[in-house]
Amino acid sequence: xxxxxxxxxxxxxxxxxxxxxxxxxxxxxxxxxxxxxxxxxxxxxxxxxxxxxxxxxxxxxxxxxxxxxxxxxxxxxxxxxxxxxxxxxxxxxx
Numbered sequence: 459x460x461x462x463x464x465x466x467x468x469x470x471x472x473x474x475x476x477x478x479x480x481x482x483x484x485x486x487x488x489x490x491x492x493x494x495x496x497x498x499x500x501x502x503x504x505x506x507x508x509x510x511x512x513x514x515x516x517x518x519x520x521x522x523x524x525x526x527x528x529x530x531x532x533x534x535x536x537x538x539x540x541x542x543x544x545x546x547x548x549x550x551x552x
Contacts (some may be wrong), residue, residue, distance in 0.1 A: 464489065464505050465467035467550035471541045472496045488515055493552070501540055507548040510522060525551065530551075 473493040488506040491543070494503060506518035525539040543550040 460541075461489075461505070461509075461547075463507055463515070463545070463547040463550060464503075466547075467505055467543050468493075468501060470543060471503070471550075471552045473501065474552065476500075486510070486520065488514070488518065493504055495540070499536075501552055502537075504552050505550045508546065509548075515548060519544065520552075521529065522549055522551060536548055 467473075469531065475497050476492045476494055487510045488504050491503045491505070493501050493503045500504075503519075506514055508515050522539075522542055522544060525536070526542070527534040529539070540552040542552065
């Protein structure tokens with residue numbers, strides 16, 4: 459059963475998990491899921507729950523700042539941030 463944050467991200471981002479229960483490995487403990495947008499575009503949804511602790515949540519927020527603020531100007535190719543959610547329950551990035 460998806461967490462409340464996962465459900466919020468799936469609905470808010472209007473994406474569907476490709477293979478429910480299949481998750482990509484994440485060293486941080488975050489859930490990384492292959493999804494499809496309503497337009498059929500393949501993407502990854504990374505969900506870091508506050509339940510993972512303050513350190514994991516701080517790391518997710520640093521990563522989100524990178525994708526929002528630095529990635530567009532970075533001299534290296536990075537995945538495009540399609541959408542994001544930052545709440546008390548955690549951080550979700552598409």
